[in-house]
Amino acid sequence: MPQRVVVIGGGICGLATAHRLAREGMAVTLLEASDQLGGLGTFFTSRGRSVERFYHCVMPTDTALLALLDEVGLRESVGWNPTSMGMIVEGEHRSFNSALDLLRFRPLSLVNRIRFGVVSLLLRRLGKGKDLDGMRTEDWLRGLYGDRIWELLLAPLFGAKFGAAFGDVPALYVWQRLGRESNESVRGYPAGGYESVIDALRASIEAHGGEVRTSAPVGRLEAGEDRVLVTLSGGETIEADHAVSTVPLPALRAIADPDLVPLLPDVQLPYQGVVNTLFFLRKPLSGHYWAPVIRSGTDFDGVIEMTPLTGSERYGDRHLVYVMHYTDRESALYREDSESIAQRWTEQLLSLHKGLTPDDVDEVRVFKAPFVEPVYPLGYLTKRPAVEVPGTRLLLATTAHVYPDVTSWNSSVELSGSVTNTLLRAARSSSPQENAAWSADSAR
Ligand SMILES: Cc1cc2nc3c(=O)[nH]c(=O)nc-3n(C[C@H](O)[C@H](O)[C@H](O)COP(=O)(O)OP(=O)(O)OC[C@H]3O[C@@H](n4cnc5c(N)ncnc54)[C@H](O)[C@@H]3O)c2cc1C
Incomplete structure (x- = not known):
């Protein structure tokens, strides 16, 4: 019997981990709380096309991600384009390249x-x-x-x-x-959007016998030396040989059984969340992919214009612009209702871009995420938690583990590789029979 592994969280880290473990012959079940996969890279539909809730692009240096895209046949789908940077200081727009x-x-x-x-x-x-x-x-x-x-x-x-x-x-x-x-002005974007990557990973997990479940929030996690018990909020319990949790550490603590909590990493990390608003515009803004906004009377600190990278066709001949402010999930802005943020930020975008009129704004959406990235303390290299939770069969693969790399799909994919290797080693040493079968497989 193959070993059973539960992967908690269906963001890129969970998807890449489940994909790799399923390919190695593990019986994988991936559990995602929301009704959609993709985590911070997830999407919504506008005019029949999927659009990322939060701006995302691929960098030429994202070697781990590009290798994964290769595995699922999507590397060639990434279109590369030169992009430029602007800078808005005290309301004045400048090119900064x-x-x-x-x-x-x-x-x-x-x-x-x-x-x-x-x-x-x-x-x-x-x-x-x-x-x-x-x-x-x-x-x-x-x-x-x-x-x-x-x-x-x-x-x-x-x-x-x-x-x-x-x-x-x-x-x-x-x-x-x-x-x-590194002064990189070339950026990439998959032709089918990030949804195509998410779909390809799901298809690969399922093709290798794995199971992917959405709307399956884990409500309780117990982990010991011999097995793991994962209980869904609905009450169903899944017993597994191993579990990999990709959920942010504060969310993990909230679902951990009281016996597990003392074994979890003893590092109290504050996390930044994000408030991010999308505008579909009837005309382009500046043509710069990215422009920081400094002392210009806006609540947001940056403007990302996707269309120079992706073209406007995929958005129904409209121009997609994101503006964002990273903030604590308890802040007044984060708690403010989305409608009033949409209204105020639209006014601010219009006053920042004098040539833009209310008629140019076709659609506005606000998305928030509570856990984007930990605020790392000094000396974090020595405080960074291990992926293995001692004395248990639980492994952790979260954004708190990728430091000093920048949190990105690339660093999550890289992390998924090392967690998968650690798990495979542990599984092989705990199951001599499996070990023999694997050795025979690899000899073939
Ligand atoms: C505004 C913004 C812009 C970004 N831009 C880029 C970019 O250009 N390029 C890039 O590569 N990266 C970018 N990133 C970063 C990138 O999105 C993240 O680093 C990456 O998605 C993290 O993936 P993850 O799987 O570790 O975590 P997440 O994506 O957070 O996934 C965790 C998953 O766990 C699920 N979950 C939580 N609790 C439970 C539970 N109890 N039970 C089951 N499931 C649960 C969540 O619903 C979520 O789906 C950006 C992020 C943001 C917010």
């Missing part, structure tokens, strides 16, 4: 423009060999760029992700992020 753009960037003095350019070019190299995990981002960047650049540009730019705590996040996070995006 070339040395000339920087030289023209009047919010900074000429000396600071040059300093910004030189330090940015050298930043990756300047971080090499330093204990950036133990160094506050503010201390590192203020030291290199100086007070003025930090206060005018960097604090609001990067702070948009982590709020007031940004200066305290380890500098390693910023350094790693620059590595992923």
Whole structure:
């Protein structure tokens, strides 16, 4: 009998893990709480086409994700396009891509423009060999760029992700992020949208005998040395040899049996959530994929225009724009009702883009997510939880585990690979018979 594994959570991490385990011959059941797979990469339908709730793109450096797409026959479906960056400071729109753009960037003095350019070019190299995990981002960047650049540009730019705590996040996070995006202007997007990737992974799991269940929230999790018991909120209990939880750590604590709680990682991480609004517009905005919005009287801190990357046809000849603000799930903004956010942010988008009129706005949607990314403490490399929960057959694969990598589909896929290997090793050592069968299989 193959070993039974329950994977909790149907985001990319759960899907990739279940896909790999099913291919290795495990009897996999994937349980997703919501009625749709995809987690933060999930979608909704507008004019018959699926659209991501939160902006998503692939980077050329996303090697683990691209390898997975290869496995399910979708690598060639990724279309690559050059993209550009804008910058909106105090309501003024600028292009922010070339040395000339920087030289023209009047919010900074000429000396600071040059300093910004030189330090940015050298930043990756300047971080090499330093204990950036133990160094506050503010201390590192203020030291290199100086007070003025930090206060005018960097604090609001990067702070948009982590709020007031940004200066305290380890500098390693910023350094790693620059590595992923490293002035990369080419971005990718799958022709069938992220839904096509989700569908292909589901099909692969099912083709290998696995089971995928949506609207199946786990309400209780018990894990011991010999087995795992996963109880759905509806009352059904599934017994398994192993479980992999991909749900954020606070949500895991909420479903863990009291005997399991003390065994879970003893790291109390605050998480940032996000409030994100989509606009389908009848005309393009700036043509920049990404433009941070700084001190411009908006609640949102960034504008992402998808159409330069994806074209407008897939949105019914409309232009798709996302604006967002990362925030704690307890904040007033996060708790505000979506209708009033939609109304206020529409007014703010219109006042930010003078050529845009209310008639140009065809459709507005607001989506929120409570757990996007942990706010990492200093020295997190040594505090980062292990994937194995000692004394149990439970493994963890969450966004708290990918640090110092940036949370992304790529880092979740990479993590799913290492968790799968760990589980397969544990399964083989706990089942000599299975081990023999596997050895025979691999010899064939
Ligand atoms: C605004 C925004 C923009 C982003 N842009 C990009 C981008 O451009 N490129 C990129 O690669 N990444 C991007 N990301 C990051 C990326 O989406 C995440 O890193 C990734 O999706 C995390 O996947 P995951 O499977 O670890 O977690 P999640 O996607 O959070 O999945 C966890 C799943 O667990 C389920 N769950 C929770 N509790 C239970 C329960 N009790 N029982 C069963 N199921 C449960 C949830 O419903 C969810 O489906 C972006 C994220 C956001 C929010």
